[in-house]
Each structure stands twice: as C-alpha cells, then as structure tokens.
Amino acid sequence: MQFEVLATCHTTKARVSRMTLAHGVTALPTFMPVATQAAIKGLTPQQVESLGITLILNNTYHLNLRPGTKILKEAGGAHKFQGWNHNLLTDSGGFQLVSLSKFTKITEEGALFSSPFTGEPTMLTPEESMSIQHAIGADIMMQLDDVVPSLTTGPRVAEAMARSVRWLDRCIEFHEKSGRKDVQNLFAIVQGGLDPELRDQCLDEMTKRKDGVAGYAIGGLSGGEAKDTFWRIVKQCADKLPADRPRYCMGVGFAEDLLVCAALGVDMADCVFPTRTARFGVALTFRGAMNLKLSKYATDLTPIDQNCPCPTCKGGTTRAMLHHIVTLETVAAHAVTMHNLTFQAQVMGGARDAIMQGTFPAYLHKFFDNYFGDVGYPEWCVNALRSVGVDLLEGKENAKVIPGDGGNWDYSNPKKQ
Amino acid sequence: MSTISFQLSATSPGPRIGTLRLTRPDGTVLSLKTPGIVTATSRGVVPHLSPDLCAQTKAVRWVHVAFESFLDHDPPVPTLLTGQNRALARFLGHPHSAILSLSLRDPGDIRTMPPNGDAHVSANCIRGVRKVTPENWRSYGQSCDPDIIFALTDTPFTPPPYSQKRLTKSVERSLAWVADILRSDSPARNVFVQMAGGTEPAARAAFSEGLGARLYDKEAEAVKPLKTLDEGVAGYSIDLGPLRTTLGDRLLHHSKLAAVLVPDTIETADLTQSTEALIKLVGASLQSLPQSRPRLVNSCTGPHEILKIVKDVGADLFDAAWAQRAADIGIAMEFHFPVPDHHRDGADKLAIGYNLYDHVYAHDFRSLCETDSATVLSTPLQHSSVDSPPTMIPASPFTRAYLHHLLHTHEMSSHALLTAHNLSVLAAFFAGIQGIVSSDSERVLFAKEVEVFCDVYDVSSVLFDEALKAWAGVELARGKGRLGREKVVGAE
Numbered sequence: 080m081q082f083e084v085l086a087t088c089h090t091t092k093a094r095v096s097r098m099t100l101a102h103g104v105t106a107l108p109t110f111m112p113v114a115t116q117a118a119i120k121g122l123t124p125q126q127v128e129s130l131g132i133t134l135i136l137n138n139t140y141h142l143n144l145r146p147g148t149k150i151l152k153e154a155g156g157a158h159k160f161q162g163w164n165h166n167l168l169t170d171s172g173g174f175q176l177v178s179l180s181k182f183t184k185i186t187e188e189g190a191l192f193s194s195p196f197t198g199e200p201t202m203l204t205p206e207e208s209m210s211i212q213h214a215i216g217a218d219i220m221m222q223l224d225d226v227v228p229s230l231t232t233g234p235r236v237a238e239a240m241a242r243s244v245r246w247l248d249r250c251i252e253f254h255e256k257s258g259r260k261d262v263q264n265l266f267a268i269v270q271g272g273l274d275p276e277l278r279d280q281c282l283d284e285m286t287k288r289k290d291g292v293a294g295y296a297i298g299g300l301s302g303g304e305a306k307d308t309f310w311r312i313v314k315q316c317a318d319k320l321p322a323d324r325p326r327y328c329m330g331v332g333f334a335e336d337l338l339v340c341a342a343l344g345v346d347m348a349d350c351v352f353p354t355r356t357a358r359f360g361v362a363l364t365f366r367g368a369m370n371l372k373l374s375k376y377a378t379d380l381t382p383i384d385q386n387c388p389c390p391t392c393k394g395g396t397t398r399a400m401l402h403h404i405v406t407l408e409t410v411a412a413h414a415v416t417m418h419n420l421t422f423q424a425q426v427m428g429g430a431r432d433a434i435m436q437g438t439f440p441a442y443l444h445k446f447f448d449n450y451f452g453d454v455g456y457p458e459w460c461v462n463a464l465r466s467v468g469v470d471l472l473e474g475k476e477n478a479k480v481i482p483g484d485g486g487n488w489d490y491s492n493p494k495k496q
Numbered sequence: 497m498s499t500i501s502f503q504l505s506a507t508s509p510g511p512r513i514g515t516l517r518l519t520r521p522d523g524t525v526l527s528l529k530t531p532g533i534v535t536a537t538s539r540g541v542v543p544h545l546s547p548d549l550c551a552q553t554k555a556v557r558w559v560h561v562a563f564e565s566f567l568d569h570d571p572p573v574p575t576l577l578t579g580q581n582r583a584l585a586r587f588l589g590h591p592h593s594a595i596l597s598l599s600l601r602d603p604g605d606i607r608t609m610p611p612n613g614d615a616h617v618s619a620n621c622i623r624g625v626r627k628v629t630p631e632n633w634r635s636y637g638q639s640c641d642p643d644i645i646f647a648l649t650d651t652p653f654t655p656p657p658y659s660q661k662r663l664t665k666s667v668e669r670s671l672a673w674v675a676d677i678l679r680s681d682s683p684a685r686n687v688f689v690q691m692a693g694g695t696e697p698a699a700r701a702a703f704s705e706g707l708g709a710r711l712y713d714k715e716a717e718a719v720k721p722l723k724t725l726d727e728g729v730a731g732y733s734i735d736l737g738p739l740r741t742t743l744g745d746r747l748l749h750h751s752k753l754a755a756v757l758v759p760d761t762i763e764t765a766d767l768t769q770s771t772e773a774l775i776k777l778v779g780a781s782l783q784s785l786p787q788s789r790p791r792l793v794n795s796c797t798g799p800h801e802i803l804k805i806v807k808d809v810g811a812d813l814f815d816a817a818w819a820q821r822a823a824d825i826g827i828a829m830e831f832h833f834p835v836p837d838h839h840r841d842g843a844d845k846l847a848i849g850y851n852l853y854d855h856v857y858a859h860d861f862r863s864l865c866e867t868d869s870a871t872v873l874s875t876p877l878q879h880s881s882v883d884s885p886p887t888m889i890p891a892s893p894f895t896r897a898y899l900h901h902l903l904h905t906h907e908m909s910s911h912a913l914l915t916a917h918n919l920s921v922l923a924a925f926f927a928g929i930q931g932i933v934s935s936d937s938e939r940v941l942f943a944k945e946v947e948v949f950c951d952v953y954d955v956s957s958v959l960f961d962e963a964l965k966a967w968a969g970v971e972l973a974r975g976k977g978r979l980g981r982e983k984v985v986g987a988e
Contacts, residue, residue, distance in 0.1 A: 085882060095882055106882045117901065121908040126548065128888055131877035146858065146901045153859060153897075160898055164889040378573055380587075388877050390548040396589050399573050403566070404539050407622070409908045413546040421877065428879020435882060 080218075080264045080293045082325055088439040091467040092317060092344035095434045098325055100218035101262045102158065102166045105134040106431055107325060107346040110337055110423040111168060112354060116141045117161040119420070120354055121413040124162045130389065130421050131428075134166040136349045139211055139221075140175035144195065148214035156216030168349070169217035170329075171208045171268075177226045185225055187242065205249040213259055221296060222250040224268040229302025236272035243270040243298075244284045251291035264293035266327060269316050272299055273308050282319040294325040297345070301330030306484045310339055310463035317344035333486065334363065334426050338446060339463045341430050342439070353423050357415035360405035363422040365449045367487035369398070371415070375492045376402045389421035390414075440469045447471050454487050455479030497683050498730035500644075502790050502812075505934065509779075509787075511942045512810045513933045516790055518595055518643055518686070522581060526557075526595055526643075530812035531802075531926050534558045534597070534792060535919060536604060536820055539565045540588045543820060544911040547589035553916045555923035558595040560815065561588065562602035563636060564619035567626040575639035584640035597688065598637065599646035600628055603794040604751055604817045606737045609653035614669060617648050630676040637677070637684050644730065648673040649690040651735070656742040663699040667692050671706040671725065678719045678728040686730040688792065695742045695773075697780035704784045732785065734778050734811075737795040745770040747797060747957060752821070753964070755971035762961040767797040768804065775808050782809065799831055799848060799925060800955045803946045806929060819922050823914035825967040826853045826903045827959060828864055828896070829921040833928035834945045835952045845954040849921075850896075852914075853966030857900040863893035865917050903967075906974040 081099035088094065096107045112119055112127070115138045119127050127135065137157055146160070154160035158167060176183045176190045183192040189204030208223035223246050225239040247267050254265045267285045271277035285295065297316045300309055313328055317340075320326050325346045331337060332350020340348055353363060360372040362383045369376070369383060379398040383391065391401075391414040404411040426446070433442035443464060447456060458480050461471050472478045499521075504514040514530040535542055535556045542550050542559060550556055561584065566572035577583035585596045600619050609625065610618045616627040628636075630648055637645045650669035652658050658666075670692035677684050689707065693700030707726040711719065722728045740747070747765055782791065792813040796802050805811050819829055829849040832839075839846060850857070876886040894913055902910035929942075936942045 097882065104884045106880060106884070116905040116907055117898070118907045118909040121912065123549070123909060123912060125888070126546075129548075129874050129876045131879050131883065131886065133884070141905075145905055146897070150859060150897060150901075154861060154895070159892075160895075160901075162892060162894055162898070377569055378576060380576065390546070394547050394589050395586065396547060397587065399576075400540075400587055400589065403573065404541060408539050408541055409544050409911065410541045410546050412908065413544075413549075413912070417546065417548075424877070424879045428883065431880035431882055435880075 082294075082323065084322065086435050088342070088434050089437055090440050091342040091443075091464075091469060093341045093430065093434050093439050094344065094346070095431045096325065096346060098346075100166045100264065102164060102218055103133055105166050108337075108341045108427055108430060109134060109347055110332065110353075110427050111136045111347060111349040112420050112423070113138070113349055113351045114161070114163075115351070116145065117157060119416065120358065121409055121416055124164075126413075126417065127163075127420070128165065130417060131424055132165070132420060134168065134347075135163065136168045136170065137215065137217065138175060139169045139172035139208065139215065140179070142169075142215055143172060143211050148211055151214050151216075156214070158216060166219070167215075167217045168219040169212050169215050169221065171221040171223040172203055172211065173208070173223050173226050176203060177228070185242075187245075189223070205246040206253045209250050209253040209257070213257055213263065217263065219264050219266055219294065220254075221266050222247045222268055224270055224298055226270075226299065227272065229273065229299055229304045231272060236274060237277055240271040240277050240281045243268060244281065247285065247288060247292075251288060255291070265291070266294040266296050267292045268296040268298040268329070269320075270299045273304055273312060275312070275315055278312060278315055279319070282316060286319070286321055289321055289324065292324070294327060295320045296327040296329050298329050300328070301350075306457070306459040307462065310343065310459060310466075313340055313345065314343045314463070314466060332423070334423070335447070335450065335457065335460055335486070337423070337426060338430060338443060339460055341427070342443065342464055342467050342469065353419035354416050357419045358406075358412040360401070360411065360415065361489070362401070362415050363419045365422075365446070367450055367454070368489050370489040371398060371401045371405045371411075373489065373492050374402075383415075383418055384422075387418060387421060387425070389418045391418045443469050444471065444473075450487055455481040455485065457485035458482045459484065497728070498686050500686055500730045500790070502731075502788060504788060506810070510808070510810050510939055511806050511929075511933045511936075512812070513930045514790070514812055516812070520582075520643065524592075526593065528557055528595065529927075529930055530790065531806055531929050532557065532813055533919065533922055533926060534560050534794075534813050534815045535594075536815050536817040537561050538602075540584075542915070544823065544908070544915045546912075547591075549912060549916060550589075551591040553919055555919035556591070556594055558597065558813070559590050560597045560599070560603070561642070562605075563598055563600050563640070564602065564621055564626070567619055567621040567628070568623045572636065575636060578639040580641070582641055582643075584642055595643045597644035597646065598640060598642035599690075600633060600648055601651075603733075603735045603815065604737055606741050606751060607653065608655060611652065611654050612650050612669070617650065618653075630673050634677060634679075634682060634684065638682065644686040644688055645677065645684050646688045646690060646733065647677045649692055651690070651692065651738050652694070653738065658694055658742070660696075663694050663696050666694065667699055667703045667706065670703060674707065674725050674729070675715065675719055678722060678725060680718065680720050680722075683728070687728060688731045688733050689729050690733050690735055691778075691781035693781065695739055695777060697777060700777055700780040701783065704781050708784055726785065729789065731790040731792060732782070733792040733794060734781060735794045736774055739774060739777060740770055740795070743770050743773055752824075755968040755975060758964055758968035760965075762957075762965065764961060765957045767955050767957055768800050771801045771804050775805060778805065778809050778811070799833070800950055800953070803833070803929070803949055807943055807946050816919055816922050819918040820915055822849065822960065822963070823911055823918045825960070825963040826910070826914070827851055827918075827963045828899065828914055829918045831921070831925065831953055833925050833949055834932055835948050839952055840948065842952065846952055847959045848953050849918075849959060851959060851963040851966060852896060852899045852910075853903050853963060853970070855900075857896040860896040860900070862896055864896060864899060864913065865893065865920065904970060906970055
C-alpha cells in the first residue's frame with residue numbers, strides 16, 4: 080500500500096490522502112458501501128463503479144459460509160468472483176460471530192461457534208480469519224478482534240482489549256509468512272470499549288506494532304453508546320494513531336457522523352445504513368432524510384435532489400414515481416440505493432475538495448446549516464467540532480440545539496389544515 | 497388515427513417478417529423489426545431493471561404498461577403531468593427509444609375479479625378494485641400520451657365457464673368501447689384492440705366481423721370519417737392468459753405466485769398442451785381481418801409456442817413476460833433459433849435454459865452469456881478534484897457460479913442480471929426467426945426449422961417447475977416475513 084497525505088485542514092484534524100492499493104487508487108476521506116455477500120444489494124458491479132465508488136466492503140463471515148473459500152479460490156478471489164475491479168476491504172468475521180450467532184464462546188485460541196448450517200462446533204482463530212481473507216483476496220484485511228458489545232462494562236472489556244492485541248500479533252505473524260504482503264494489507268483494530276484508559280493502553284500496544292500493519296481501525300463503537308461518548312473515543316484514537324497510516328472508523332454511516340469523524344482525523348468509514356435505508360424507501364439529501372413512503376410524496380413531481388448527479392435524479396425519476404414503487408418493486412430499492420451511495424460519495428468528495436482548498440470549516444458550517452438548520456443542531460456535533468476549532472453556532476444567537484443523539488428524520492406527513 | 501406504418505413480407509397466413517415504424521408527434525420515428533418482443537412491466541417498471549439498466553438493455557424496444565396500478569390514487573398520479581409529451585413514459589423513466597403501449601389491465605393478470613358492467617371495467621390496484629368507465633379511460637389516455645393505447649375490453653375474470661349470453665355481451669361491450677376510444681371528437685392515436693370472444697370461435701369471429709362492419713347513422717357519425725371501426729385500429733392483440741384459464745390449462749409459472757403457495761410436488765406438463773386449441777382461436781379472430789396490421793400475442797409459455805404461432809398464424813409481437821418471470825425464479829434462458837449445428841444430432845433433449853439454483857452451478861465459472869447484455873461503459877461520477885480520472889474498467893461477463901451464489905443468498909442483483917440476460921436471449925431468438933423467414937420464399941424451411949427446434953429442445957415444464965420450487969425454498973428461508981415465520985416455528 081502507498082499512503083500519501085495530500086493536505087491537512089488548517090483548523091480541524093481533517094486530511095486528504097491518496098491510498099494506492101493493488102486494485103487502484105482511492106482518495107480519502109471516503110465512505111465505503113457494504114457488499115455483505117459479494118453484491119451491493121440490487122446493483123451490478125458496473126452500476127457501483129459508475130457512481131464513482133472505488134472501495135467497497137465484503138463480509139468475511141458471510142463469504143466464508145457462502146460461497147466458501149473453495150469456490151472463491153477457484154474463481155481467483157472475490158474480485159473476480161463478483162466482477163469488481165476496484166479496491167475491496169474485508170472485515171475479520173469476528174463482529175458477525177457476536178451479532179449473528181447465539182452460541183459463540185471466545186477462548187484464547189479463537190472464537191468457538193456453531194455453524195449455522197450444520198450446527199457443528201467451528202473454531203475461528205486469528206490464523207483462520209487471515210487464511211479466509213487471503214482466499215478472498217481483499218486489498219485490505221482486518222485482524223480478528225475480540226468484540227464485546229459497545230455497552231459492556233467490567234473486566235470483560237479489558238480482557239477483550241488485551242486479547243485483541245495478542246490476536247493482532249498472531250495475525251501479523253500469519254500474514255508475514257503468507258507471501259501476500261505485497262498485494263494484501265492488514266489493518267489493526269483498536270478496542271477498549273468506552274474506557275479512555277483501556278483505549279490508551281490498546282493504542283500504545285498497537286502503535287508499537289506499526290511496522291506490521293498498514294492501517295488502523297477504531298472498533299467497538301457504533302453499538303448504541305451515547306454519541307457524546309462516541310466522538311470522544313474517536314478523537315482520542317485519531318489523535319494518537321500514527322499520521323502516516325490510514326484510520327478507519329468502523330460502522331459509521333450517517334452524514335453528520337462521517338463529517339465529524341473526518342474533522343477528527345478519520346479517513347475511512349463503512350456502514351450498511353445508506354443501502355439498507357434505501358430499501359425501506361428513505362432517500363438521503365443535504366436537507367435531511369426523505370421517507371418516500373409518506374403520502375406527502377405521492378404527487379411530488381420533483382426528483383429527490385435537483386442537484387444530485389446520480390442516475391436516479393439525473394434521469395428525472397420523481398419522488399412521486401418512487402413513492403409508487405417503493406418497497407413494492409425492487410427497482411425502487413435499486414434507484415434509491417444508487418442515489419444514497421452517490422449522496423454519501425458527494426458528502427465525502429465535497430469534504431476532500433474543501434480540505435484541499437482550505438475551506439473545510441466553511442464546508443462544515445454549510446452542511447450542518449442545511450441539514451440541521453430547521454430541526455436544530457445535535458449538541459454532540461457542536462461539542463465534537465468545537466474540540467477541533469469549529470463552532471457551528473458561531474454568529475447564530477437563536478440556533479436551536481438538540482441534546483442527546485439527535486438526527487434529522489422524516490417521520491410524518493404534514494398535519495391536515 | 498394511426499401513426500404506425502407496418503411493412504410486411506407476406507400477405508397470406510403463415511410466417512411473416514415486417515418493419516413497424518411509429519412516428520411521434522414531435523417527428524421522432526421508431527423502427528422495429530418483427531417478429532419481436534414487447535417487454536412486460538409491473539407497476540409501470542420493468543421488474544428488476546432500474547431505468548439506467550433498462551436503457552442499456554438493447555432488447556427493450558417496446559414496453560407495455562398496465563394503468564391499473566395507478567388507480568390507488570385519485571386522480572391517478574401520472575395524469576397530473578397532463579399536457580407533456582410522453583407524460584407517462586417520462587414519469588416512469590422509460591427510454592426515449594422505446595415504444596410505450598398502455599392498457600388498463602395487466603394482460604398477464606388472470607386472477608378472479610368482480611364482473612365488468614355495461615359502462616365500466618373492474619380494474620385492480622393495491623387498494624382494491626376500481627371501476628373505470630370508457631370516459632375515464634379516454635381522459636387517462638390523453639393525459640398519459642402513450643405511443644399506443646389499448647381500447648377497453650370486456651374480458652370476464654369471473655370463474656369460467658361463460659354462457660353464450662355472457663360472451664355475446666362481451667363482444668358487444670368490447671365493440672362499443674373500441675368505438676368510444678375512436679370517437680372523432682377526441683380521437684386517440686394508435687389504438688390496439690384486444691380480440692374478444694373468449695374460447696368460442698364463433699364469438700371471436702363475430703367480434704372481428706363487428707370491427708370490419710360498415711357503420712351507419714349515429715354510430716358512423718361518432719367516428720367519422722371512419723367507415724368501419726377497423727379503419728381506425730392500428731393493431732390487434734390476443735391475450736392467451738384468460739383463454740388458457742378457460743381451457744383449464746393450469747401452468748403454474750405463468751404469473752406471479754407467492755412462495756408459500758408453491759406446492760411441494762408439481763406435475764410436469766407440456767408447455768404446448770393448449771397451443772393447438774389457442775391457434776384455432778387466434779385464427780378465428782384474424783380470419784376476416786386485414787393481414788396488414790401488427791398482431792401482438794400475450795402470455796405465451798415459451799419458444800415452442802411462439803414458433804408454432806408464428807408458423808401457423810403469422811403473429812408479429814410477443815410479450816416477454818414468461819422469460820422475465822423465469823428471471824424471477826433463477827432461470828437463465830439459453831436457446832437458439834435456428835438450432836445451431838452442434839446441437840442438432842444430440843440424443844438427449846436440451847433444456848431451453850438452466851436453473852441456476854441447481855448446485856451443479858456452484859463451481860461453474862462459464863459466463864452467463866456469450867453476448868454480454870448489461871455492460872455498457874459510461875463515465876463514472878467524480879466526487880472531488882483529487883479522485884482518479886474517471887474510467888470504467890471493462891467487466892468480464894458474470895459467471896454462473898456468481899449467479900448461483902446471489903440466488904442462494906437472496907441477493908436482488910441476480911434478478912437484474914437474469915432479466916437483462918433473458919431479454920437479450922429472446923431478442924436474439926426473434927432475430928433468428930427473422931433471418932429464416934426472410935431467406936425462405938417457400939416457407940418450407942421455416943416449418944422444418946420449427947420441427948428441428950421442437951425435436952432438440954425439451955417442451956416440458958420441468959425446468960420451470962424445479963426452479964419454482966428452489967426459488968420458493970430460498971424465499972421461505974430468507975425472504976420477506978422470515979422473522980415472523982421463524983417466530984412461529986420457534987414457538988411450536
């Protein structure tokens with residue numbers, strides 16, 4: 080991997096960089112859409128490519144179950160299997176073991192779980208996870224980490240953190256010996272729950288292993304913790320991680336979260352949110368989410384966003400048309416998915432341009448004013464951005480501030496007059 | 497008033513090729529070789545093909561839309577675009593280069609419906625049944641501005657059999673509604689007429705004679721300067737769906753079926769079991785009508801039936817609903833006309849496609865199709881000045897193993913790829929028919945080639961039956977409502 084920082088923001092910690100992998104160049108900061116089972120739901124790889132997306136994510140757990148490593152090897156790797164010629168990242172499979180499997184038991188050796196098909200006990204070790212990811216052939220692989228739910232407290236968190244460090248060593252060793260270091264890159268995952276002390280210890284240990292890893296992920300977040308805690312942990316990690324390695328915040332996909340993370344120095348993020356919400360009929364816009372199922376859109380003959388360059392908006396598909404087919408025809412899911420992925424890419428592309436031009440603080444102001452100006456600014460965003468020198472409320476004396484985890488959702492039709 | 501010109505190779509019954517030219521009010525001329533495909537839609541869109549993919553799929557030259565799904569809103573939303581050219585096509589995002597035809601009801605929908613009346617047709621929308629009068633229909637047509645509009649028709653969808661009285665009424669009403677849409681005070685452009693009369697040849701002949709009969713008095717006044725209704729008609733259509741129901745043909749894969757309703761065992765049937773009877777009925781309708789108008793046949797069961805109808809009746813357009821439905825249930829079509837030499841002497845029958853749910857495809861890295869249908873390179877979007885210059889990398893065709901994986905993991909992308917593929921295979925099949933008919937002055941060759949095709953390709957429904965069962969299995973294990981079903985199972 081080649082990683083080159085092109086520009087840093089004069090005020091915030093945000094930066095623009097160029098990451099060159101075996102399947103091309105990806106400009107950072109970026110959002111990575113999730114193709115869980117080797118497909119962005121409903122789209123063809125060419126459609127994804129045409130949206131200007133150059134890095135997607137596959138899930139190791141799912142691909143290991145189906146089609147399995149044997150078929151992936153026969154196909155010549157996951158890129159060839161799914162016809163995706165750009166960059167690919169795989170997670171380690173550890174998260175799904177915890178989130179999907181009821182009977183997972185973590186031992187020092189690895190994660191013991193019952194196979195969802197045969198019910199047989201199966202062991203996923205750090206070495207096994209590496210080996211599966213080698214078969215998949217992703218440009219970026221994640222270490223196997225010991226994942227505990229974000230809200231867990233007590234000694235289990237410390238144990239998971241320490242074990243993740245030990246498992247990182249095993250992943251590094253396995254990867255070193257694999258002979259695939261020139262084409263695949265290993266990322267470490269910083270754990271430590273919501274405890275700053277544990278996070279610090281983990282950061283210390285993992286940065287010591289910098290020579291063995293190409294980048295770092297911030298894990299163990301986006302699991303229901305308070306947003307005010309979330310950003311503080313992200314900031315702590317981003318501040319301490321080496322500047323010459325990309326930083327990846329796992330499971331983040333709301334536009335406001337992405338921009339806050341970017342301002343804190345994060346380069347990459349992934350989430351199923353924009354694609355999943357599209358299937359439920361929610362389109363993302365610079366003025367907030369738009370729930371196309373609501374009857375107020377039934378006769379609305381304008382596109383989702385007049386200025387959006389996605390095929391759906393460019394092609395003139397109206398909100399009324401999407402309302403007519405949403406959740407009833409797969410075409411609606413495809414059309415809104417393409418829009419939402421374009422929206423995410425536009426938010427991040429806009430951030431890259433602004434950082435390059437030295438106008439990132441103004442970009443943040445503009446985005447948050449458009450997105451939250453009407454409904455109120457989430458307090459945690461205000462706090463997080465203040466910590467890096469941007470005051471969203473500057474010059475707005477009567478600005479509404481929403482405490483808690485606020486978002487901008489489109490819940491209801493206007494009340495009848 | 498028709499803006500369709502149709503040039504035919506032959507004017508006597510039997511196989512024929514032609515060129516259909518449709519001129520739009522703005523002067524655009526769309527040209528189509530026949531026999532050819534009409535792409536079916538659901539809620540106005542080609543299932544699984546987003547507008548960008550649909551525009552890239554060259555086989556989509558004509559889309560047929562049923563208006564009834566818009567009746568859930570009053571007034572129907574597309575009518576809000578009144579006054580715009582191609583209002584409905586624009587609303588739905590269909591390509592400019594595709595002909596759009598509009599009927600009230602979905603020609604593939606054969607479910608039981610409340611009876612029609614003297615002045616209304618019962619149509620189906622998501623909120624239930626709506627009554628549509630001829631007057632409504634004329635106004636919807638005017639607002640939507642389709643290239644072709646189908647006159648209302650009185651097809652009974654109450655359970656068969658139908659009395660002679662009912663069929664007589666059906667013929668009378670249908671003729672009256674043709675007259676209504678041709679009224680000279682607000683004439684519709686390019687009217688297609690569905691051939692009424694049910695499974696009674698005499699009733700079908702009576703309908704056709706009614707179309708061709710000289711009009712007098714008030715009737716003539718209403719449609720003047722037309723001397724007969726037929727003069728104002730641009731084309732004929734025959735919906736085999738309801739006829740098949742009346743004949744007692746219960747093929748399962750014709751129309752959408754909920755996964756829970758798919759039986760564990762499906763009796764293998766012959767896909768052409770009703771074809772002979774249907775050809776007689778089609779013949780009864782067309783006998784007295786001029787040869788020179790395009791004939792559209794809806795709801796065929798597959799290539800065997802299409803070939804027989806082309807051979808015996810000389811139909812020009814066929815809907816692709818059966819091949820699109822096959823894409824829903826994981827079938828990739830693969831058949832050629834004329835049959836390629838290397839398939840001619842095989843001992844075993846070939847299937848007209850393959851069921852990609854079958855585990856034999858798990859390791860099959862052959863590409864889905866020789867001619868890649870859905871990869872047209874466009875310039876990718878660029879989101880910032882530091883992005884790499886936008887270039888698309890030419891994609892290698894999708895493999896059967898990948899499609900197999902997508903089907904078993906319930907990924908929607910599979911159906912998009914299969915729909916584009918199946919439509920392309922069907923387009924190539926029709927191009928093959930055109931080639932043989934054009935080189936065949938004696939019409940012996942075509943008949944012989946049809947025979948070879950029927951010898952080589954299996955005519956049984958087994959491919960569809962197995963795919964349907966496999967599809968239902970995955971759908972029930974992973975599809976919509978899965979959590980609810982699992983809860984029920986868990987509670988037991």
